[in-house]
Amino acid sequence: MTDERADKDELKTGREAGFWLYDLKVETVLDGRTPVCRHIEGESFSVEGEALVFSEGQRVSMYALAAVLPLLPAKQRETDDNDWMSTDAEVACPDPHCGGRFRITRTERRWFSHSGTTGLPDSRGTPYWQKDQGK
Numbered sequence: 001m002t003d004e005r006a007d008k009d010e011l012k013t014g015r016e017a018g019f020w021l022y023d024l025k026v027e028t029v030l031d032g033r034t035p036v037c038r039h040i041e042g043e044s045f046s047v048e049g050e051a052l053v054f055s056e057g058q059r060v061s062m063y064a065l066a067a068v069l070p071l072l073p074a075k076q077r078e079t080d081d082n083d084w085m086s087t088d089a090e091v092a093c094p095d096p097h098c099g100g101r102f103r104i105t106r107t108e109r110r111w112f113s114h115s116g117t118t119g120l121p122d123s124r125g126t127p128y129w130q131k132d133q134g135k
Contacts, residue, residue: 016113016114016115016125017113017114017115018111018112018113018114018116018117019111019112019114020078020109020110020111020112021049021076021077021109021110021112022075022076022077022106022107022108022109022110023046023047023048023049023076023106023107023108023109023110024046024047024072024075024076024104024105024106024107025044025045025046025104025105025107026044026045026046026047026068026072026102026103026104026105027042027043027044027102027103027105028040028041028042028043028044028060028100028101028102028103029041029090029100029101029102029103030099030100030101031101032099033099033100033101034099035093035098035099035100036093036095036097036098036099036100037061037063037064037093037095037098037100038059038060038061038064039061039064039093039098039099039100040059043058043059043060044058045058045060046107047072047076048110049110049112061093063094063095064093064094064095064098064100064102066094067091067092067093067094067102068091068102068104071085071091071104072104075104075106076106089103089104089105090102090103090104091104113125116131
């Protein structure tokens with residue numbers, strides 16, 4: 001989108017240019033399978049914007065987490081209903097002998113402004129995480 005078109009879109013909507021992302025819940029599921037890695041049924045974390053949020057006491061194997069991390073940004077974005085990213089929700093642990101899975105569920109949607117998420121010097125605004133936290 002050209003800068004001129006983005007400016008016109010902002011004037012029409014009254015909202016700064018930006019985009020929607022889904023928050024995610026990533027939960028460990030076993031469904032009767034035997035884990036090899038440290039997978040505890042029901043342990044989870046959230047994805048809010050760019051942040052991984054763990055509740056107190058929740059843990060995830062970094063090796064297993066490596067399998068799910070590349071998919072999270074795509075799961076946060078709008079996709080067609082028939083896209084596999086919309087329909088497939090479980091990611092297997094990378095250890096072929098492990099029964100652990102991560103179930104990724106979209107929760108709420110958040111609006112992010114372009115100026116609050118870019119590092120481009122002429123486009124910067126207050127970072128989104130400072131606005132949300134009042135910092």
